[in-house]
Amino acid sequence: MLWNTFLLALRSIRRNVLRSFLTILGIVIGVAAVVTMVTLGNGATKSVADQISSMGSNLLLILPGQRFGPGSSGAPNFKVADVEAIRNQIAGAKLAAPVVTKVATAVYQAQNWSTSVVGSDDQYFESGNWELTEGRIFNDAEMRAGKAVCVIGSTVRKELFGGQNPVGADVRIKQFSCEVIGLLKAKGQSAMGRDQDDTVVMPLRTVQRRLAGSQDIDRIMVSVRDGASIDAVKDQLTLLLRERRNITSSENDDFRVMDTRQIAEALTSTTKILTMLLGAVAAVSLLVGGIGIMNIMLVSVTERTREIGTRLAIGALESEVLLQFLIEAVVLSSLGGLVGIALATVASIALAGVMQVPYLFSAGINALAFLFSAAIGVLFGYFPARRAARLDPIEALRHE
Numbered sequence: 001m002l003w004n005t006f007l008l009a010l011r012s013i014r015r016n017v018l019r020s021f022l023t024i025l026g027i028v029i030g031v032a033a034v035v036t037m038v039t040l041g042n043g044a045t046k047s048v049a050d051q052i053s054s055m056g057s058n059l060l061l062i063l064p065g066q067r068f069g070p071g072s073s074g075a076p077n078f079k080v081a082d083v084e085a086i087r088n089q090i091a092g093a094k095l096a097a098p099v100v101t102k103v104a105t106a107v108y109q110a111q112n113w114s115t116s117v118v119g120s121d122d123q124y125f126e127s128g129n130w131e132l133t134e135g136r137i138f139n140d141a142e143m144r145a146g147k148a149v150c151v152i153g154s155t156v157r158k159e160l161f162g163g164q165n166p167v168g169a170d171v172r173i174k175q176f177s178c179e180v181i182g183l184l185k186a187k188g189q190s191a192m193g194r195d196q197d198d199t200v201v202m203p204l205r206t207v208q209r210r211l212a213g214s215q216d217i218d219r220i221m222v223s224v225r226d227g228a229s230i231d232a233v234k235d236q237l238t239l240l241l242r243e244r245r246n247i248t249s250s251e252n253d254d255f256r257v258m259d260t261r262q263i264a265e266a267l268t269s270t271t272k273i274l275t276m277l278l279g280a281v282a283a284v285s286l287l288v289g290g291i292g293i294m295n296i297m298l299v300s301v302t303e304r305t306r307e308i309g310t311r312l313a314i315g316a317l318e319s320e321v322l323l324q325f326l327i328e329a330v331v332l333s334s335l336g337g338l339v340g341i342a343l344a345t346v347a348s349i350a351l352a353g354v355m356q357v358p359y360l361f362s363a364g365i366n367a368l369a370f371l372f373s374a375a376i377g378v379l380f381g382y383f384p385a386r387r388a389a390r391l392d393p394i395e396a397l398r399h400e
Contacts, residue, residue, distance in 0.1 A: 023296040024336030026289025031340025031369045033282035038365045039348040041275025043357035058224040061258040075254040077216035090236050092228035097124040098217040100207050107172040113159040117200045119207025127223040135167040135182030138203050146205030151182035153197035176210055290380035293329055329381020330374055337373030341366050
């Protein structure tokens with residue numbers, strides 16, 4: 001019986017192909033929108049997490065002041081002695097790299113490019129998860145003497161050298177020449193949207209003497225040893241720096257210790273909330289599609305009143321008529337769900353490439369969208385089906 005009812009439902013759908021297509025269009029758009037939004041949102045969340053992890057594993061950033069923005073807090077910067085104290089007194093600290101950042105114009109032959117110049121030491125590369133594709137990093141003699149050598153990022157290489165190998169060339173930074181000794185492997189954009197490859201790294205003393213004009217350090221990067229508690233290291237760093245900066249127990253810290261895990265959690269939670277919001281907005285179109293199905297099914301009941309009356313008159317049960325119309329509604333909505341999922345897959349792959357986020361196929365959201373579309377058919381198809389099943393056979397046969 002169920003199979004015959006299913007065949008009757010399919011036959012009715014085939015008789016009105018165009019109307020059936022227009023009926024499921026709302027479901028198609030709704031399912032495609034929901035799946036696409038959630039898929040792209042998951043890809044954006046993964047992209048943010050990857051960008052944060054590219055900054056360095058188990059990484060702590062120590063910055064002066066409690067407010068964001070360079071020089072906005074008025075708090076004193078750090079000194080080289082602070083970095084040495086962290087290296088010697090914090091057992092859980094694997095690496096501690098001082099960082100001074102300045103903006104300067106790099107010039108090579110007829111090309112020039114405004115870039116970020118970073119002054120640090122050899123620990124900067126390991127703590128920041130930087131790898132080299134060409135050349136080498138600084139040696140001890142170059143760091144002690146503050147020699148004019150540099151390691152450049154892939155963006156600087158592209159803007160100044162094109163496809164040439166930059167190692168061994170001299171680049172002019174402001175009023176002095178700097179020998180390129182290494183090329184960094186590309187990382188791409190950071191989670192904040194900054195191009196991490198638009199950088200020139202020099203020995204700390206070189207930048208302090210020739211660009212900064214002071215012995216101050218803008219921030220300190222601390223890489224925590226594997227197995228060590230990051231929270232414990234943060235507490236130890238706070239106590240050490242409070243002591244070195246002569247902060248009394250009644251005073252607040254004039255620095256902040258930021259954990260990249262916390263940054264990642266904050267950013268990924270934000271993208272997840274936005275994904276849920278966009279998915280919820282897109283799901284509204286599914287309800288609109290369900291209303292469309294109910295509307296068309298009501299029209300179909302009116303058009304097929306005599307057919308329904310004939311079936312009831314020759315012995316068809318009310319439950320069989322109800323099931324036939326209910327199956328029609330479920331088949332329509334399920335078909336719309338399948339088409340919507342196929343459309344969402346194509347759209348997600350294309351948009352992921354445009355947005356430069358990874359495409360992550362989620363079987364869960366696809367299955368949920370399909371089941372929800374089928375449930376829409378049951379929900380909005382039940383009332384028209386019940387109306388058809390309750391028709392009076394005599395009145396139905398009289399219907400013109």
